[in-house]
Structures are given as C-alpha cells and as structure tokens.
Amino acid sequence: MSLEEALHTLTRTRSGLWHLLTDRVVLAALLILLALLLIDPANVLPVLDFFGDALLGMAPFFVIAVGLAAYVTASGADGLIAKAFSGSPVSAVVAASLVGALSPFCSCGVIPLVASLLTAGVPLAPVMAFWIASPIMDPEVFILTSVGIGTDFAVGKAAIAVILGLFAGFSILMLQQRGWARDPLKSTLKGCRATLDLSAPVTVHWQFWKSADRRQQFVTAGLANGWLIGRWLVLAFLLEALMVTYIPTDFVETLVGQDNLFAIPLAVLIGIPSYLNSYAAIPLISGLLDLGMSQGAAMAFMTAGAVSSIPAAIAVFGLVKKQIFATYLFLGISGSLVTGLGWQLLVNAG
Secondary structure, three states: OOHHHHHHHHHHHHHHHHHHHHOHHHHHHHHHHHHHHHHOHHHHHHHHHHHHHHHHHHHHHHHHHHHHHHHHHHHOHHHHHHHHHOOOHHHHHHHHHHHHHHOOOOOOOHHHHHHHHHHOOOOHHHHHHHHHHOOOOOHHHHHHHHHHOOHHHHHHHHHHHHHHHHHHHHHHHHHHHOOOOOOOEOHHHHHHOOOOOOOOOOOOOOOHHHOHHHHHHHHHHHHHHHHHHHHHHHHHHHHHHHHHHHOOHHHHHHHHOOOOOOHHHHHHHHHHHHOOOHHHHHHHHHHHHHOOOOHHHHHHHHHHHHHHOHHHHHHHHOOEOHHHHHHHHHHHHHHHHHHHHHHHHHHHHO
16 A cells, blocks of 8 residues: 555545444433443443444344335435325325325425425425325334334334324325415425426336436445444433333333323424434333333424424524424324324224
C-alpha cells in the first residue's frame, strides 16, 4: 500500500469513527451505560447480560429484514408502489392501503414520496391511505415484530395498517365528494407541480445481481438500512433491559394494564411524543408487555406513534394546509384508539 493510499484509509477510518461517536443514538446508548456504571454499578452486568441475549436473538432476523429491504431497492421493485395510485378512486384507495402496509417506508421516510405524489397532482384520498398505512407496517417491521413480540401481534398490526389506510382514504374520498380538500398542498408548494405518468410501465430487475450497478445499490441500501435500524435496536434493547430491571410490574399494570379503562387512550397520548420509530418500539413494547401492559394499549401505542410521531407530524405540517394536517392527525389518532380497543377485545375473546 502506498503512502497516499494509507493516508486516505486513515482519513476514512477517522471520519467513520467520528461519525459513529457523534451520532445522537450511539451517544445516547453510551451515556446510558456510563450513567448506569456511575449510579448503580452492581446492575451493569445483569443489564448487559439481558441486552446481549436480546440482541443475539434478534440478529439473524435483523439480517433477513435488512437484506429484504435492500433487495426491493436494488431490483427496482419500489417503483411498483406508484401503481397503487392509478385506476378508479375506490380501487386506488384499496390498493394504496395494501401497498402502504407492505412498502418499506417509515413515518419520516414516506414523506418525500408523498410530497412527490401530491405535487404531481395525485388525488389526496389514495395518498392519504398510503400515508397512514405505510409507517405502521413494512416487511422489515413485520419480521422483527414477529420475533420480538409475536406472530399474532405482527399479523394484527399488518391488518390494522390496512384497515387504518382504508379508513383514512375513504374518509378523505367522502369529504372530497362534498367539495372539501381538493387542493391539499400549501401555496408555497403549488409551483412545484410536475406530471407523473402512472400508466408508464415499471421494469423490475428481479435478478439484480447480474448488474454491477444494482449490486452496488444492494450493498449501499443494505449498509444504510443496517446502520439506520441497527443503532436504534441497540438503544431500544438497552432501554428494555433497564425497564425490566427497574420498573415494577405493578406500576405498568396500574398505568396501562387490562384493568385500567384508560390504558389505551393513555398509550396513544404517550406514544405521540415518546415514539422513536417502529424498530425501537418493538423491544420496548415487548418489555412493557412482559411487565403487564395490555395488548390493546401496546397496539394503540405502536400505531398512533407511527402515524403521529413528532418528526413525522412536523414534516406533514410543512407540506399540507392546516385543515389537511388536522385531518391527518384526527384520522391517525382516532383510528388508533378504535383499532386498539378492537384488538384488545379480539385478544380477550381468544
């Protein structure tokens, strides 16, 4: 290796290390460990033992989930998402709800796609259906939820994502038939309108590995998603270990247990400001369920948080008019309350 190559490698290593140590999620995890070491050193090993077991148990499924998302990107299968918005208004809402629950977008990641669809003049009803359904469930979250909480819960959450998408899309469709919300974008974005040909064919390269460019896309997407999801899971498992160690079971049962009539509304209210993302929520909710949280409250927390978390809400507020923003929040929160109650009733009946 030449001196120039060695210096370049050293510079990249330093840059990567600096990026790692200045990441807010990594810093939060390190600060938690440091605080635990200073305040209660006797519990450091039990916490790390629980943390390590949870992380190792999730690792194989994490790799599968990240690989699946990278495959969707590298093959171009994500281009099929736009096809959900063509056709009649009713069929578009149904398709958008289904595709939204299957698409690999988080609550913030879905915003750019929604912005491009709205500025291209796509009707608000199917866009809203996709907008509500997409952050609640995606293939990665389904796999990780099945492992971290349970397959029944993952299937229920996926079904609720579709139901909430249908609820939001048809609510907007009925309002638009009465002349409301026909132009949802803020005036500052109207000049950005473009044309989007939803009838154009989408080419999917299922065997992406035959192309060097697409192989590189797979690696890039896999590393990006692995970093994005992995660091949040590390922090979440660490928080779960702390919860199991320090939070009394009686407290959780009293606050959000099955005997509390207000458990589900409380879970919704708590989920809006405290929700990090779908990946971090999985081990947190798993720990709370073990401590006595009701199934309905857990479901309401995850759905309401995914739809109306503060970062996602801020992005939505900057994109659409105030009445559309208020409707978005109302549909997401009210839908989460109702489906949380429905899920609890279904669990109790089973």
